[in-house]
Amino acid sequence: MSIDVLLQQIVNGLVVGSVYALVALGYTMVYGILQLINFAHGEVVMIGALTALVLAKWLLGAGVPPMIALLLAILIAMAVCAAVGVLVERIAYRPLRNAPRLAPLITAIGVSIFLQQIAILVFGRNYFSFPELISKTPIEIGHITINMNEIVILITSVALMAGLLWLVHNTKIGTAMRATAENQKVAGLMGIDINKIIAITFAIGSALGAIAGVMVASNYGQAHYYMGFMLGLKAFTAAVMGGIGNLWGAMVGGLILGLVENVGLIFVRGDYKDIFAFVVLVAVLIFRPQGLIGERVAERA
Amino acid sequence: MSALLDVKQLEVAYGGIKAIKKIDFHVDEGELVTLIGANGAGKSSTLRALSGLIKPVGGTVTYKGQDITGIPSHALVGLGIALCPEGRGVFARLNVHENLLMGAYARNDKAQILREVDEIYTMIPRLKERTAQLAGTLSGGEQQMLAIGRAMLAQPKLLMLDEPSMGLAPLMVEKIFEIINLIAKRGTTILLIEQNAQLALENAHRGYVLESGEITLAGDAKTLLADPRVKAAYLGG
Ligand SMILES: Nc1ncnc2c1ncn2[C@@H]1O[C@H](COP(=O)(O)OP(=O)(O)OP(=O)(O)O)[C@@H](O)[C@H]1O
Ligand SMILES: [Mg+2]
Numbered sequence: 001m002s003i004d005v006l007l008q009q010i011v012n013g014l015v016v017g018s019v020y021a022l023v024a025l026g027y028t029m030v031y032g033i034l035q036l037i038n039f040a041h042g043e044v045v046m047i048g049a050l051t052a053l054v055l056a057k058w059l060l061g062a063g064v065p066p067m068i069a070l071l072l073a074i075l076i077a078m079a080v081c082a083a084v085g086v087l088v089e090r091i092a093y094r095p096l097r098n099a100p101r102l103a104p105l106i107t108a109i110g111v112s113i114f115l116q117q118i119a120i121l122v123f124g125r126n127y128f129s130f131p132e133l134i135s136k137t138p139i140e141i142g143h144i145t146i147n148m149n150e151i152v153i154l155i156t157s158v159a160l161m162a163g164l165l166w167l168v169h170n171t172k173i174g175t176a177m178r179a180t181a182e183n184q185k186v187a188g189l190m191g192i193d194i195n196k197i198i199a200i201t202f203a204i205g206s207a208l209g210a211i212a213g214v215m216v217a218s219n220y221g222q223a224h225y226y227m228g229f230m231l232g233l234k235a236f237t238a239a240v241m242g243g244i245g246n247l248w249g250a251m252v253g254g255l256i257l258g259l260v261e262n263v264g265l266i267f268v269r270g271d272y273k274d275i276f277a278f279v280v281l282v283a284v285l286i287f288r289p290q291g292l293i294g295e296r297v298a299e300r301a
Numbered sequence: 302m303s304a305l306l307d308v309k310q311l312e313v314a315y316g317g318i319k320a321i322k323k324i325d326f327h328v329d330e331g332e333l334v335t336l337i338g339a340n341g342a343g344k345s346s347t348l349r350a351l352s353g354l355i356k357p358v359g360g361t362v363t364y365k366g367q368d369i370t371g372i373p374s375h376a377l378v379g380l381g382i383a384l385c386p387e388g389r390g391v392f393a394r395l396n397v398h399e400n401l402l403m404g405a406y407a408r409n410d411k412a413q414i415l416r417e418v419d420e421i422y423t424m425i426p427r428l429k430e431r432t433a434q435l436a437g438t439l440s441g442g443e444q445q446m447l448a449i450g451r452a453m454l455a456q457p458k459l460l461m462l463d464e465p466s467m468g469l470a471p472l473m474v475e476k477i478f479e480i481i482n483l484i485a486k487r488g489t490t491i492l493l494i495e496q497n498a499q500l501a502l503e504n505a506h507r508g509y510v511l512e513s514g515e516i517t518l519a520g521d522a523k524t525l526l527a528d529p530r531v532k533a534a535y536l537g538g
Contacts, residue, residue, distance in 0.1 A: 172406070179392045179403050185354060186390040191378030191407030191455065 004143040009262040015150045015219065017258020018157035022212035023235030024242070024250035025164065026205030032245040033181045033201050035101070039108040040088055041209060042232015043115035044081050048210025049217040049227060050123045052077035053130050060131060070133040074214050078207040084115070085206030086199050094195070112232075119225040127224045130217040153215045160208060161251050167204075168247060177201060181245075230274065237281040243294020252293060256280075303366060305330045305490050306351075306459055312359035313346045313514075320346040322514040323360065328459065328492050333485045335493040335501040335522070337535060338511035344494045345387045347511070348463050351492075352384040353377050364459070378407045383457035387464055387494075389448040393437025397428055400436050400447055404454030414454065421450040425480065442473035449480055453489075460484065461492045466500065478504055498535035502526045510535075 023045055030038045052073040059069035092111050096104045134149040168174035180187040180197045187194050216231060217223035238257045242249025257277055264276045284291065304327035313321035320343045328334045338344050350357040353374035362370045364380060374384070383404075392400050401421060405414040422429035425446045431439065436447055445465055452460055465481065466474040474497070482504060485491050495501035502508050502522045510518035510531060518525060525531050 172402070175395065175399050175403060176406060178395060178399075182392050182394055183390060185374075186386060186392070187403075188354070188374040189352060189378070189384050189386060189390070190403045190451075191375050192403070193375045 005266060006263065008144050009266055010259060011144055011146055011150075013259035013262035014255065015146075015153055015258070016262060017238075017255035018154055019212050019215045019219070019254075020231075020235050020238045020257050021251045021254025022157055022160060022208050022215070023231060024239040024254045025161070025247065026209045027236050027239040028242070028244050028247060028250040029177075029201050029205045031239070032247075033177065033198055034093070034097070034104075035245075036093060036104050037108060037236070037244075038088075038093075038205075039105075039232070039236075040092075040111040040115055041085075041205065042228035042230075042235070043112050043119070044084055044088075044206045044228070045209040045213040045216075045231055045235075046223070046225060046228030047084055047115065047119060047213070048077045048081040048206075049130075049213030049223040050119060050128070050225070051080050052210070052214045053128050053217055053223050054123065056131055056133060060133075066131075066133045070214075074211060077210040077214060081206040081210035081213075082203040085202040085209075088115075089199060089202045094198075112228075116225055116228070123225060125225060127222050130221050130223055132221070133218065136221075149218055153219060156211070156215070160211065164204070164208070165247060173197075173200065234274075234277045237277045241280060241284045241291060243291025246291065246294050249291050249293035253291070256292075304328060304363075305332075305365060306492065307363040308347075308351070308360070309363070310360035311347065311350060311357055311362065313343070313350045313355065314358045315346075320514050321350065321357075324511070324514070324516045326509050326516060326519070328490060330458075330490055331488060332507065333481075333491045333493060333505045335495055335505040335508045336511055337495050337498040337501050337508060339496065339535075341513075342511045343514040344496075344511055345463055346514075348384060348387075348461055348492075348494055352382065352461060354384075375407075378455050378457075381456070381458035382461070383452040383455040383459070384461045385448045385452045385463060385465065387467070389441075389444045391436040391439070391444045391447050391451070394435060396433050396435055397439070397447055398432045400451050401428075401454055404451035405456075407455060417454055417456075421453060424483065425450055442469050442476065445469065445473075445477055446480065449477070449484070453484065457489060459490045459492065461494070463494045464496060465493070466495065466497045474500065498531065499526075502531075 026041045027038060030036055055076055056069050056073040059072060060066065088111055092107050093104055096107060134152050136147045136149050138145045138147055168177060176192045176197050180192060180194050184194045234257060238253035239250045241257060242253025257280060260280055261273055261276045265273055306328040308326050310323045310325060311321055312319065312323055336344055336347065349355045351362055353372050356371045361368055364382065369377065392403065401418050408414055427443055428447060428450060436444060439447060465477050478500060493501055493505060502525050505522040508522045508525045509516050518531065
């Protein structure tokens with residue numbers, strides 16, 4: 001194995017990993033505040049990708065310049081996904097907030113299937129090709145190849161993650177999110193409307209998911225109603241690996257998962273790529289169930 | 302003059318079991334009123350019902366002449382009611398400064414909030430030395446000071462305290478009561494829940510004795526302190 005191959009796979013891994021990280025943030029934010037694994041999050045990402053795709057094609061057809069079409073499509077997809085996330089919480093999860101934990105978990109799986117069916121109704125079962133809005137012409141840097149689309153994915157992801165960390169740690173709303181995650185009752189006593197904070201959490205996580213969806217679709221050049229399943233599962237793995245409930249954990253977990261998968265490709269055939277995510281998940285659950293950065297869950301009794 | 306807080310026929314139940322059985326009491330503006338009682342008497346249940354944490358099954362709570370029965374807790378803060386909950390309830394993973402700011406969540410006057418945070422630091426210097434420390438790493442007494450300071454940042458007209466002396470060493474209890482007295486002197490009306498009857502009655506204007514969910518004695522704090530029944534049950538003879 002040459003060092004160039006390794007470096008190339010690291011670059012590829014970082015690109016894919018940063019998308020996993022964005023999706024993982026959605027899982028971890030919701031878990032942090034509700035201790036709920038929102039299995040429907042992968043579907044929200046899929047809806048974001050398909051919405052943006054349809055819009056982008058339509059805008060391009062109407063003669064809108066590619067960059068503006070892309071930006072508009074992403075913004076609208078973010079709004080759509082935020083609305084879907086907020087509605088799902090309001091309709092499916094909120095009534096179960098004090099129910100045994102199995103109930104919302106099963107509901108989440110149900111919502112996931114429901115959203116897939118809605119996507120089939122709205123978009124159909126076809127594979128759509130995602131237009132090349134940002135150039136994918138290979139750029140050679142030394143012996144490594146990268147394209148502008150991948151560079152934009154990397155930079156955007158880093159910016160979004162930095163922005164989220166800033167929001168959560170330096171703003172009033174972010175502090176309220178952390179307070180609510182820690183103790184909803186006391187947060188209420190402070191005057192915090194916890195339902196509003198929870199809705200905002202879903203909205204932010206879903207909007208990030210929409211962007212991640214567009215990134216995946218543009219990276220692989222396609223989107224389909226089923227794309228949220230594997231992506232969601234992997235991002236969930238990343239969140240668990242990093243320590244679910246922990247923002248840094250989701251980011252680190254996503255990047256590591258992307259790296260493991262892509263570096264692993266040097267050793268095995270491409271069809272086995274998806275195995276890595278789950279080998280990693282099982283290993284983490286056995287040896288470090290609280291995740292790489294996570295705290296022990298017992299602490300939040 | 303009508304009372305600032307008027308509680309009538311309040312009933313609280315968990316499942317079918319009544320924890321509070323039709324109690325009446327009131328707190329006038331500027332007063333420091335204490336509600337004393339043994340473990341399980343229903344003190345915290347009363348406060349939970351007043352602060353919107355649980356819905357009472359009967360009775361009314363009137364504040365400034367307005368019926369506030371069953372209003373959710375986050376909506377009460379804006380009306381001027383703050384609760385310092387049992388067990389302090391500081392946000393362990395937020396630092397001292399962030400905890401204080403959360404107390405002012407319902408407000409938007411940022412400059413004034415920061416001035417009041419400084420006032421809290423002046424009043425409680427121990428907090429100032431620890432602004433960036435995570436609240437979970439504070440001592441029990443410091444956490445109680447933080448919880449009180451945080452509640453004050455809501456600019457409450459009525460401050461309700463649930464057993465601020467719980468689990469603290471005598472010296473720390475003294476400090477906490479100094480702070481409570483200072484707050485009372487500055488004009489905040491206080492409803493104080495205590496198991497430490499001696500201390501509570503020494504500091505309060507009036508008191509109520511709660512036993513198994515019912516108010517059995519009420520009156521002037523000095524009178525209650527001297528009452529043989531109170532002495533026998535709560536003051537060690
Ligand atoms: N969540 C609950 N579910 C069921 N019963 C409860 C609950 N909370 C309190 N109780 C019961 O209600 C009664 C009054 O409890 P409460 O906490 O109000 O007492 P307290 O006077 O505050 O006691 P302490 O001094 O120990 O804090 C007790 O018998 C208690 O067991
Ligand atoms: Mg109590």
